[in-house]
């Protein structure tokens with residue numbers, strides 16, 4: 156029997172010492188979906204993604220991935236199962252070259268031949284990276300680093316890709332480019348959970364969305380309904 | 395001129411040993427931000443294990459090359475296990491503790507190793523039985539013994555291999571990635587605990603070889619020998635830029651040469667007031683100078699992009 160959802164989160168709570176950053180989040184993502192998670196600064200979006208990807212242990216609640224309980228499993232285990240996070244602030248390895256960063260993305264794989272093809276695919280997707288493959292990642296521009304972070308995550312051939320604010324700090328043109336890429340990745344059949352400050356663009360890209368406030372999910376609906384909701388329009392679309 | 399050539403030779407040989415030990419400091423610092431003060435003592439354990447094996451086998455009439463291989467092998471085995479256990483028991487539980495905690499623990503482990511060694515081997519100097527009879531090669535009036543040559547070549551070989559491994563292998567890349575951002579390395583599928591344990595094993599194994607070299611070079615071993623050796627290797631690592639593997643090699647060789655030159659000329663320079671037994675002060679002069687003038691060392695990056 157196949158699970159209805161690729162990822163299921165129930166009652167997730169995460170705390171930093173005494174600070175309860177996530178206080179009971181429920182969400183689910185079905186295979187092939189693109190889902191947005193939006194919310195104001197400090198709402199707990201990054202903390203949620205860190206818990207989902209195994210970087211932070213949940214204080215309580217459960218995580219199910221591909222129908223199996225993965226609560227408390229470390230990140231290096233989850234990425235082998237196809238769950239990959241592009242972290243907030245990109246997290247490229249600054250003193251590795253572009254090519255070495257991409258190779259790290261394929262760390263869990265052994266199929267040399269296929270890895271080489273995936274290098275070519277990433278370079279085809281991002282010509283800027285192809286020109287800079289021997290350059291240290293720390294010397295790339297913000298937009299190039301974001302391309303690298305996404306390309307690197309793709310090198311692990313994820314089934315579920317978690318993206319934490321891929322448009323953060325980028326110029327409008329670069330934001331367009333990143334969102335085009337996100338759509339292209341989704342078109343390849345990768346399931347996406349997208350955290351964004353740019354609520355409008357995120358909801359236009361996704362089919363469903365969740366809205367977080369102070370560590371809780373306060374709204375969950377189709378993207379169209381959220382875009383039309385007065386509450387969302389007021390709080391996140393600046394109306 | 396002979397003095398110069400001779401001291402250059404001696405300095406490079408000694409420096410190559412410092413460099414091997416410095417690698418252990420610098421690799422652990424790079425990945426954990428920890429100065430593993432016990433590393434000099436791990437080297438001491440390697441030296442004394444090697445000495446014991448040589449004593450046992452040489453008396454039994456085993457041929458010298460075989461004795462050396464076995465002594466080196468035993469030292470590597472013991473030191474690797476020691477490094478692995480120290481990381482697991484003493485440092486891993488403190489990984490998220492304030493920096494001072496693992497540092498004090500490191501000093502504690504250092505003392506523990508010294509006194510355990512004193513219990514096992516005693517506090518007296520242990521002499522190496524006659525094993526090798528190195529021949530001397532004449533170079534521009536100076537002497538290079540075959541033992542010196544062998545130490546230098548082996549040390550350089552190990553360093554080249556390590557540099558290549560870190561640069562080109564999958565594990566080496568994972569080590570560098572972990573050093574730059576352990577969380578993201580985890581996201582890539584790297585088991586950070588394994589990488590850190592591996593780093594301790596490699597550093598300790600290389601320290602074991604350095605210990606064997608010291609024993610062969612000076613012909614004696616002692617439970618406290620790791621202290622001075624460790625301090626000098628640490629100085630070498632800081633000189634080269636702590637955390638930088640190439641820097642440890644450069645710093646080690648440079649420190650060896652500085653020290654040898656200084657001890658060769660100190661009598662002339664001070665009109666005979668200070669003798670070559672004051673050589674040790676130069677290492678620490680170098681340490682103080684580096685810390686004052688360029689704390690990031692010769693090849694160290696001056697911070698900033700550490701994620």
Ligand SMILES: Nc1ncnc2c1ncn2[C@@H]1O[C@H](COP(=O)(O)OP(=O)(O)OP(=O)(O)O)[C@@H](O)[C@H]1O
Nearest residue numbers: 171174176194195196197198199200201202203352
């Ligand atoms: N390492 C930390 N230690 C302590 N508190 C933290 C830590 N990281 C985050 N927090 C707190 O947890 C709460 C949620 O933070 P989080 O980064 O998850 O928010 P976010 O929704 O991603 O915000 P943003 O849109 O600004 O990225 C905030 O109140 C923040 O101050």
Ligand SMILES: [Mg+2]
Nearest residue numbers: 200201202243
């Ligand atoms: Mg965030």
